[in-house]
Amino acid sequence: MNTTIMLFLVQDGITNGAIYALLGLALVLVFAVTRVILIPQGEFVTYGALTYAALASGQMPGTARLALAMGFVAFVLDLVAARKSLHGRLIARTFLTNIVLPGIVLAVTLYFAGQKPPVAVAMALSLVIVALIGLSLYRIVFQPLAHTSVLVLLIASVGVHLALQGLGLLFFGAEGQRGPAVLSAAFTAGSLRFTGQSITVYGITIAFIVGLWLFFGLTLYGKALRATAVNRLGARLVGIRTTLSGQIAFLLASVIGALSGILIVPITTLYYDSGFLIGLKGFVAAIIGGLVSYPLTAGAALVVGIVEAFSSFYASNYKEVIVFMLLIPVLLLRSLAAPAVEEEKD
């Protein structure tokens, strides 16, 4: 192999790895706070990407309607849950967040749908739509299950994945889509060509890692989230609303997922079901990071990206096998290094 190919592969790997890092971070976040292994993370990616692509090509994405529909279900659930102590403020608040907000977003989307909005508008709209879906998802599916075991949460997560993937096909069709680049500048350094898109990917990944680090280290909400992750009951006893923590986690995860999608859809064609495998690789990274450490997860994601780039060059048939088999020795090492945590805490 010559250096050019190698450098090219490494660059490709780092770009993919950065995306996996973002997804891995989101998975770690959600798992730590809610104990949900977020399999539908992949759907956040495709929803973000395909909504963006649809808007950019002047189509009306179905996800905007889904956000309103899910908001409506969440609204009803909120009312039912609080039926014994209904008061005006509560109704107004849940009405605002669950009905009015998605309603406005839907109206704005409808307004822009026919006229190919600028990239920034399409991006912002897609992010907001997916964020709303993520928020309602927590309220509808996972909040009522918050007390159950990791296994039940995982299976619910699989159910959500199936439903969202099916909806994805309904909304976006079976054909793959590409979106316009976020930044179209490009420059070359030596034999490598850096596109604006890949620079954006690096920049946003780094910004997110630093941002999350600051959020968890310095803000009260961040600390509350960490407290919930360590001990739900204890967090509740000191007045942290664990529901709020769950909502924040899902909000962040859906925004990160959608953003990753928007970042890669100009580079690779995405299909309605591409998200699962992309999410799974972020997952591999998160696992290597032990589902707790952000910097380790980010590092592992880069390794996964690079291994994938090299194996797709040398043994494209076995690309997926190699990436997933990478897991087994790592898992073994981790288990041996940190042996058996006593007592299952269900």
Added chain:
Amino acid sequence: MQTRLPILFFALLMAAIPFIPGVPPFWIVLLDNIGLAALVAMGLVLLTGVGGLTSFGQAAFVGFGAYTTAVLSTAYGLSPWLTLPLSLLVSGLLAVLLGVITVRLSGHYLPLGTLAWGLGLFYLFSKLEFLGRNDGISAIPPLSIGSFKMLDPGSIYYAVWVGVILSALLTMNLLDSRTGRAIRALRRGHVAAEAFGVHTPRAKLLVFIHAAVLAGLSGWLYAHLQRAVNPTPFGAQAGIEYLFIAVVGGAGYVWGGVLGAAIVVILKEVLQSYLPLIVPGSGQVETIVFGIMLVVLLQLAPGGVWPWLMSFLPQKANGRKPDTSLTLPARVRASGEAGVLLQVEKARKQFGGVIAVNNVSFDVQAREIVALIGPNGAGKSTTFNLITGVLSATSGSISVLGRKVDKAPPQEIVKLGISRTFQHVKLVPDMTVLENVAIGAHLRGHSGPVSSMLRLDRTDEAKLLAEAARQIERVGLADQMHQLAGSLSLGQQRIVEIARALCVDPMLLLLDEPAAGLRHMEKQRLAALLRELRDGGMSVLLVEHDMGFVMNLADRIVVLDFGTKIAEGTPATIKTNPEVIKAYLGVAA
């Protein structure tokens, strides 16, 4: 047996279904599919629901079973009946191979490990030449008895359901036995089970193999039902589906697996055939509805549908009192159980920079009650863990009857006649008191998994339960014998732990805060029991905070503070020792 009767009814019902006039042949096909899925789910019930080992990889074992018979009966012309044991053997052997690696994974790594090799094996099935790559293998011969060939779904129906019902019976037998109790204790962590001699990695491997063999059986049946195999039904998607069959049905219950299979298979079928009538067009709607229904089902019955249904049935007071006239042979006594039983010499335990136990020395003689006291964080429980092999000492030595046991695992310590209770109660809450206590007698029974499945263990089992019942009566909990351990008060649970420890027939009993949570009268009864045990020849080493209790009971007291021994002597001397008073009350009182 009362629990066998409903199964007999169920078997008769299933046998009768094909003869009911007007049953559409299509129902039989569905029932075949339910049976095949139920076999795999049943294995997962044992593995995941009971044993706590989540596996996404079961579809791969179905694949092993199916491909083994497919290759052998087509390429080598073996009779399908001959390939049955071979299919099971291949699944079982590969389970050993994968299990040895996998069961070592802890926590969340385990399900991911299974997902990883599940994906890997799927790709392998679709790449290997002799397995027909993506096309698979076709023209597999049907099952036949004499000249009767099971060509249609209606005739193989019986083979499938005989398999399901037999497997369910064997699995239930296994769970209700000495080995079964060890398996059921797995999910609650391994420390307690190991303290009574259970070899937990072996127990995990056992359930892993059991689940794989059931999956292999399902694969063998599948191959002869479809008469063709290809990689698709053995992929990760299928692995996940089996897992949610088990969870939907009720992951802790054998029949939950069967019910879950029925729910999921029928639900999918109904959605596939009726949904297009309501919502014409896209075939994807069924996946959406299926996903949503799965979530709704979990929200309505997070524990699964089977336990939810069972809660509507009247609760029978189950369990007869075991026949306590049966006795177990006593533990084999070593010579020297009359002198120094336990000698701790300069034991030291460091966790990083923290010295939890700092060069502590003391001993326990025969027929003696020794108390280990000290303020919180003094290193008492750590000392217990050093003695029982849960932790190994950084330096120093611990000997039992003059033999060094520094590196011995908990399973070896208990064989020497040292049994213990835990500061934080470690019982299995969803097992009865009797079953929990019987774990204590684990080493005094000898029936293995195979004899348990075939119910050849009944005399052994009756003796174990008799011993457990005797110890429960001894500690005064006879009325609670058949209650679930989790339903008892914390104080009573501590007493159950003592009964469990007594089942070892120990020479030395280690009690970690036995009186915590007991009422005054209960404490007095406990003290009387411990004296009686001592007078019967047993020694007791106990950690306790209740000074009144300790001072009235102990023959000798060892005081620890910040990991260091600061005093040792009779209760009278300890009471007036200035060092001790300082440790408890701060600067000299």
